[in-house]
Amino acid sequence: MGYIGDHRSFDEEMKSLFGGKVYRLALSAGTTCPNRDGRCGTGGCIFCSAGGSGDFAAPAELTVTEQIERAKERVKAKRSRNFAGYMAYFQSFTSTYYRSGAELERLKDMFREAVSHPEVLAVSIATRPDCLPGEMIGFLQELDRVKPIWVELGLQTIHEDTAVYINRGYGLPVFTDAFFRLKAAGLRVVVHVIIGLPGEDAARTLETVRFLSSLRAPGPVPYIDGIKLQLLQVLKGTRLAELLPAEVTPDLMNHQIFLKDGTVLPCYNINTYTALLEALLELLPPEVTVHRLTGDPPRRLLLYPAWTADKKKTMNHIRKALTAQENDYVQ
Numbered sequence: 001m002g003y004i005g006d007h008r009s010f011d012e013e014m015k016s017l018f019g020g021k022v023y024r025l026a027l028s029a030g031t032t033c034p035n036r037d038g039r040c041g042t043g044g045c046i047f048c049s050a051g052g053s054g055d056f057a058a059p060a061e062l063t064v065t066e067q068i069e070r071a072k073e074r075v076k077a078k079r080s081r082n083f084a085g086y087m088a089y090f091q092s093f094t095s096t097y098y099r100s101g102a103e104l105e106r107l108k109d110m111f112r113e114a115v116s117h118p119e120v121l122a123v124s125i126a127t128r129p130d131c132l133p134g135e136m137i138g139f140l141q142e143l144d145r146v147k148p149i150w151v152e153l154g155l156q157t158i159h160e161d162t163a164v165y166i167n168r169g170y171g172l173p174v175f176t177d178a179f180f181r182l183k184a185a186g187l188r189v190v191v192h193v194i195i196g197l198p199g200e201d202a203a204r205t206l207e208t209v210r211f212l213s214s215l216r217a218p219g220p221v222p223y224i225d226g227i228k229l230q231l232l233q234v235l236k237g238t239r240l241a242e243l244l245p246a247e248v249t250p251d252l253m254n255h256q257i258f259l260k261d262g263t264v265l266p267c268y269n270i271n272t273y274t275a276l277l278e279a280l281l282e283l284l285p286p287e288v289t290v291h292r293l294t295g296d297p298p299r300r301l302l303l304y305p306a307w308t309a310d311k312k313k314t315m316n317h318i319r320k321a322l323t324a325q326e327n328d329y330v331q
């Protein structure tokens with residue numbers, strides 16, 4: 001096992017499935033989000049950037065094949081000798097959201113095109129649990145017989161008051177219902193969780209991960225298949241950025257700052273963040289693959305916290321600390 005205790009990392013899982021390194025190619029399905037177009041809300045989640053949390057994705061105007069070729073260029077320099085292939089990752093906005101039969105057919109064509117690309121080994125689709133009607137799940141189930149499909153759900157928190165504050169636009173039962181329907185279809189489910197949401201201390205994040213760890217669906221793999229953990233990052237142009245004080249002076253004693261509306265925003269440094277990650281990972285069944293331990297925002301958009309801008313440095317620290325099983329909350 002690697003640095004994440006009993007858990008496999010995304011790289012380790014890909015290696016065991018495909019025999020080598022798999023690179024994610026960030027793509028766009030050209031969808032919007034029901035939390036932006038008025039279907040269930042407007043303005044989107046307060047942390048979501050104008051790019052719909054897919055700021056590295058290739059432009060949606062291109063065909064899927066063109067997007068794949070464009071995205072391959074981005075990872076070309078990083079390709080290692082044990083390269084196995086690519087995961088087509090539909091990242092931007094809500095990638096299974098459609099408002100008409102024509103839009104559904106367009107999405108199906110895009111996903112089919114991704115699956116049929118010779119270098120694509122697997123497909124991952126980021127979406128909301130309220131955008132997974134039976135017809136879409138049935139289609140993904142069929143596609144999964146050709147190449148494996150992961151579905152990523154942006155839960156972020158189990159706490160309803162926080163969900164309302166961040167304007168997520170759906171309740172926890174919607175998530176659990178989607179989880180069980182996806183698992184019943186044999187699809188792999190990856191859940192996104194954000195650490196340090198406004199009003200959420202470490203105990204609340206632990207409750208979210210404890211809940212996810214307790215989910216059991218019938219079938220050979222009852223758990224969530226993967227998790228993406230990341231620290232809340234305040235990006236330019238978001239509603240959260242408007243709430244950030246002009247001068248960010250963390251309260252070092254209490255590890256928090258106050259947003260303009262008086263809500264507490266917990267502050268983590270690299271040590272406290274890593275220590276919390278370690279505690280969260282201990283809660284998860286070993287079968288859960290860890291896809292992400294930190295965010296990777298475009299530096300031009302990041303307002304806070306500045307230390308998360310350097311993903312490589314952050315990951316090196318986390319790897320080292322988790323390997324050494326450090327657990328100090330030193331400021």
Ligand code: SF4
Nearest residue numbers: 033044045048052093
């Ligand atoms: S559901 Fe996703 S795409 Fe929609 S506003 Fe929230 S984070 Fe952005």
